[in-house]
Amino acid sequence: MTQAAEPARTVILTVDDDPGVSRAVARDLRRHYGAGYRIVRAESGESALEALRELKLRGDLVAVILADYRMPQMNGIEFLEQALNVYPGARRVLLTAYADTDAAIDAINVVDLDHYLLKPWDPPEEKLYPVVDDLLSAWRSSDYRPVPATKVVGHRWSARSSQVREFLARNQVPYRWYSSDEPEGRRLLEAAGADGQRLPLVVTPECTVLIEPEAADLAAHVGLATTPAADFYDLVVIGGGPAGLGAAVYGASEGLRTVLVERSATGGQAGQSSRIENYLGFPDGVSGAQLTERARRQAGRFGAEILTAREVTGLEVNGPARVVRFSDGSSVAAHSVILATGVSYRQLMAPGCDDLTGRGVYYGSSLTEAASCQGHDVYIVGGANSAGQAAMYLSRGAKSVTLLVRGESLTVSMSYYLIQQIEEAPNISVRTRTVVESAQGEEHLERLALRDVDTGATELVDAQWMFVFIGAAPLTDWLDGTVLRDDRGFILAGPDLTPDGRPPAEWPLDRPPYHLETNIPGVFVAGDARAQSAKRVASAVGEGAMAVMLVHRYLEQS
Structure with missing residues (x-):
């Protein structure tokens, strides 16, 4: 039975370096799915990636990708791994000969392979269509839906244009870039009534025009949450790197009403990494963007709120509440706080x-x-x-x-x-x-x-x-006069606060600080911002989870 048509003409993509096989796969797919899906065919991994990127920029959806294993330059597993960055929700099938089944099984872990299909698959009614039917059904039940792309018009060598593109990319916001000196860029500038002197110009899917937008304004107009849903929480996590995301996942999953506040984009420095190869459970590596997106979705699934483009400027103690103040003068309070602000790259001081x-x-x-x-x-x-x-x-x-x-x-x-x-x-x-x-x-x-x-x-x-x-500089200047730090700005906690075994002079409790607890009870630190931390993704995630365990202990005794 032919699948129902998708209104957006969702894509099924197939890639095989053998032209005959490539045409045969596309023919069989069009025969059964052509009425409801657009079938895109490629004959190399590179050309298929180029096609996927073009589809992404247009805001098109890709439901299923079928890739041959034995391709020169880039084999099917390598291609699917990169395709995962472009369309993480697409279902993935590896076409393989019987001799390559071991490689196909290995790919299940490397690229979250959904299925491997032995060649030849004749008759398709028995061996091909039932597999694709199931994958399309699973894809339609997922949360990957059409997201119209934001348009950005800017100059190639504009620093602000670069910042806007980086902000959108790191926050997984689909956008399309137009140079201001190209015809389409000029048409968009003219349609928006802009003179092209102030760039970038951003046009949202709702056709809202923003000129040189600040991060908070841009975030609010492209669908990112910027305002907390409540005034009081069990836990506020400040910083959305691996430590902060780990804390948000474990906090929300264990029943704490949790909000994570990030000033730019989740992932921190790790989120910008092209490939992390020593993180447990990913023997062939994982990009920072992949890891970040999975962690962000995981935190959201457990009910954690994630606020973007909110800069924290102060931390206050108000009785049992810990009050976090934002740069716009607003605030949010909680029983406990985890500082996971991470670090930033040091500036190169050379002239120019x-x-x-x-x-x-x-x-x-x-x-x-x-x-x-x-x-x-x-x-x-x-x-x-x-x-x-x-x-x-x-x-x-x-x-x-x-x-x-x-x-x-x-x-x-x-x-x-x-x-x-x-x-x-x-x-x-x-x-x-x-x-x-x-x-x-x-x-x-x-x-x-x-x-x-x-x-x-x-x-x-x-x-x-x-x-x-x-090198790294901790993002902790805003804590000056509140939370104790070392001479380089890294936050002191636990045993580093009590080198002689005695609590800090102003410590108000009978017990000593917990391992990741700062000089303020109920305020913890995790990840790279902590003095003497390991500066590794795995240790940051572990500290985020450990901090939540200590938050529970603190709340039980409060």
Whole structure:
């Protein structure tokens, strides 16, 4: 029986490098599903990914993806792994020969494979259509529904345009980018009555026009929650990185009325990572965006509220309540608070970097810029895991990637598995004992002056792209005078508060602080913002869960 038609002409995509097989799959699918679905055919993983990205930009839906396992350059598993980033809700099928069934079984864990189909599948009425019918039924019962895309018009080298694109991408908001000097961009500017001098221009699916929007205004107009639903909670989690998301999941799942407050986008630094390969349970790695989106949906499913683009500026004690104040003057109160504010990348102090930030100089991996680096020389400043992960990701399309490292080698600060990958990558080079003396350019980055730390010799190199990962600074200045911190700004908690075994001088309770508890009872810290923390995704998630356990203990005794 033919499936009912989808009003939006939802896509079923098939990819196989054998033209004959590719046409046969598409023929069989069109015969049974053509009345209700659009069948898209590709003959390589790269062309299929390009098609998926175009569909995503248009706001089209993809329900099922069928990929052949044995394809050159990019096999079916590798393709489905990348397709997962574009359409995480699409159901995934691997077409495989009998000899490759072991690979298909492995793919179940790697890419959450929904089914593997042995070739040939004749007759399709028995071997193909029942499988696809079940997958379409499962897809329709999921929460992936059409989301009209937001349109962004900006200038290629506009820092604010880059910030808006990054904000939308990290918050999983579908958008389409138009350059202000292209015909469609000019048409949108004219339709909106904008002169093009103030960019970016944002047009929401409801046709609301925003010019140079601030994050809070943009969030409110693209469907992100920015206002708490209540005035009082059991738990307020400040920060949406791995520690904060972990705390929100465990807090909400254990019955605490929980709200998570994030100033920019969930995921923190980990959410910007192109690939995390040492996180438990993902033997083939997972992107920060994938991990973040799963955690965010998981927290929401348990009932946690997630507020975006809300900047916290103060924390007060009001009897048994802990009051969190926002930059707009409003506030929310709770029995307990978990500080999971994380860290930000330190700014590179070399002359020219401030002026060129967002115009060739970027902090973090800035995955939204990766496509523009195709065929270019890219420089990455830093020698820790985040720099290594960005180098591996950008090397896929860049002409060359150069890691600039102040130290003598990568071994002090980078995981061994990443060092091995970098050594094996033909277009990645590492320059040790090298620092950026200055960044130069008019409209955008054009050159870098590099200095050898040992000899003092300076070299000028052509460069349009520089990504900076030079250590972490805790986002805790707003806690000054309230929560105790060390001389670098990291939050002190538990045993670090009581090195001599005695509670802090102003500690009001008879018991000593719990392990992750700050000098304020009921206020806990988790993740990278805590002094002496491990600075790893797994430990941050674990601390978020542990902090919730201690919150329960605190509430039971209050």
